[in-house]
Amino acid sequence: MKYAIIIPDGCADEPIEALAGRTPLQAAQLPFTDALAAAGSLGLANNTPAHLPAGSEVANLCLLGYDPDQYFTGRAPLEAAAQGIELGEHDxxxxxxxxxxxxxxxxxxxxxxxxxxxxxxxxxxxxxxxxxxxxxxxxxxxxxxxxxxxxxxxxxxxxxxxxxxxxxxxxxxxxxxxxxxxxxxxxxxxxxxxxxxxxxxxxxxxxxxxxxxxxxxxxxxxxxxxxxxxxKSPQLPSFADRHGVQGVMITAVDLLRGIAALVGWPRIEVEGATGYLDTDYAAKGRAAVEALQSNDLVCVHIEAPDEASHEGRHDAKIEALQQIDQHIVGPLHKALAEQGDYRILVTPDHPTPCGTKKHSHGMVPFVIAGTDVEADEQQTYDEVAAAAAGRRLDAGWDLMQQFIKGSG
Structure with a gap:
């Protein structure tokens, strides 16, 4: 079994008047991600508990299956790990x-x-x-x-x-x-x-x-x-120990590099990946496809939708989502299907509405497709379709186990 996780950071949003009351996910043309929705299972997950910061540090720990009440100690230690900075007991x-x-x-x-x-x-x-x-x-x-x-x-x-x-x-x-x-x-x-x-x-x-x-x-x-x-430095059990699968991370953001280091994932550095709207989406997609050959699980994180939201630019967010669909979701899904049994998960970490320009608490839409995943009736990947599917995970850290074990 091969696995892929695609994280379009902050892509969950709210209805926008300029988009005729649609969200950027609804307004974007996402043929490959919508195909996953038609063939797979959608739902909503909460990666940002109300009593913790509504940021990527908490949300991505949740997304990868770690209860933040048990493992979250702060954002900076995660980024220190990305730079190979070891924090001692008193640091x-x-x-x-x-x-x-x-x-x-x-x-x-x-x-x-x-x-x-x-x-x-x-x-x-x-x-x-x-x-x-x-x-x-x-x-x-x-x-x-x-x-x-x-x-x-x-x-x-x-x-x-x-x-x-x-x-x-x-x-x-x-x-x-x-x-x-x-x-x-x-x-x-x-x-x-x-x-x-x-x-x-x-x-x-x-x-x-x-x-x-x-x-x-x-x-x-x-x-x-x-x-x-x-x-202070968190003590995270390895992803392989928790889920029985070894992964690799592709990202241009130190926070995700740090989380990867702490859960035991190697990182693949992609030339042209910037962590911004000008990132090389196609290079990330090619790197992910290549990484499938030697890894059980490939995780691709893309910061661009979140950056567009922070700038209040729904047009740039739609463009980023379309680039992710074309250059990452499409090629990676095709490569997975060609090699045998697989599962693929597409989900943001947290919502970042263009209207507020900041991270927020709340549910995010996810879609799981692949081997032994029963399809629901939804045909598109967006917030409304995910809500209509009726599947809701109030503890977002439960999603990863369900994804890996196939209970979806």
């Missing part, structure tokens, strides 16, 4: 966005998709200005990631109280787009230090050469550090 990771804030409003949580090289220069300056005179046993260090997605790592000592706790609360910047940030700074243990660094970064970055060059080029500057998503 913490903090997500560090480079953002654009104007008049205390989150104008852009990506700092206009700042480049990785520019981010490295800004973080080197922040390290020198904010962290060069650290005293005591615990040490902080900024670590460059990809573009605006970076980390702050704390290395603790056994006899030193940690700077944070499970009571420390932060807010994801992508949930603050176009909103005031005054009341959304960190709260709880260690939050005052985080807020001081966030405040100080504004002056440090204001006249930085990187921002001078960006303004001259008509790009938004990176005005601030935004620190959030902190946590």
């Amino acid at each position: 913490w990771a903090v997500r560090c966005n480079l953002v654009t804030i104007e008049d205390q409003v989150m104008v852009d949580f990506t700092a206009d998709h700042i480049t990785t090289d520019e981010a490295a220069q800004l973080l080197a300056t922040a390290q020198q200005a904010l962290l060069s005179d650290q005293t005591g046993p615990g040490k902080f260090e900024f670590v460059t990631g990809v573009s605006y997605r970076n980390l702050l790592i704390y290395r603790g000592q056994p006899d030193t109280p940690p700077p944070f706790s499970g009571e420390t609360r932060t807010r994801a910047p992508h949930d603050l787009t176009d909103l005031p940030v005054t009341d959304d700074f960190p709260r709880g243990p260690g939050s005052q230090q985080l807020q001081r660094w966030m405040d100080a970064s504004e002056e440090i970055f204001r006249d930085h050469p990187v921002n001078q060059q960006r303004r001259a080029a008509g790009k938004r500057p990176a005005t601030n550090l935004w620190l959030w998503g902190l946590g």
Whole structure:
């Protein structure tokens, strides 16, 4: 048996007036995914429990079969794992966005998709200005990631109280787009230090050469550090131990790379995969088809629909969904069917409505097709058809076991 999981991140949405009351999934032309719906089984799953953040960190753990109440410790540790950063028992990771804030409003949580090289220069300056005179046993260090997605790592000592706790609360910047940030700074243990660094970064970055060059080029500057998503390293049992199948991950996003590393999946890096709307969909599809030859399960994550939603662009979201259908769903399903017994799952992690430009709690539609999957009466893959199918998983982490074992 071969398996494929396709995750069009954030593709679940709400009816949009400009689309005649349809969602982007309903408005998009998705012949290959609709064919899966006609031949397979649809339903709704909840990957974002109401008491936890409605983000990809919780949702993708759920999607892969891990109860977040048991395994979720924060977003940043997952991204640290993606970079091969090992966190000891007393260490913490903090997500560090480079953002654009104007008049205390989150104008852009990506700092206009700042480049990785520019981010490295800004973080080197922040390290020198904010962290060069650290005293005591615990040490902080900024670590460059990809573009605006970076980390702050704390290395603790056994006899030193940690700077944070499970009571420390932060807010994801992508949930603050176009909103005031005054009341959304960190709260709880260690939050005052985080807020001081966030405040100080504004002056440090204001006249930085990187921002001078960006303004001259008509790009938004990176005005601030935004620190959030902190946590300690989770202890995840391997996917193979839980489900009896070994997988491989294809993604351009560190969060998914990190989850893959922690559950024991190798990652396939695809040239041209960007984690944005300009990603090379066809290259991802080719890589997935090739990976089937030597792996039991291939998981392809595509960030583009989520990015389109964060920008409030339903047209770009529809285009991303159509590219995924044509270049990933179609070729991968064809390759699966040609090699023998198989199952394929298409599902987003969480909803990201274009109207709000941010992640939300709520059900997402899934479709399972393949060997020993009984077809229902639905003919299209979208939120309405999935609801009409009548299958509902309030604990989203149950879906993976059903997918692997074939109880769908």
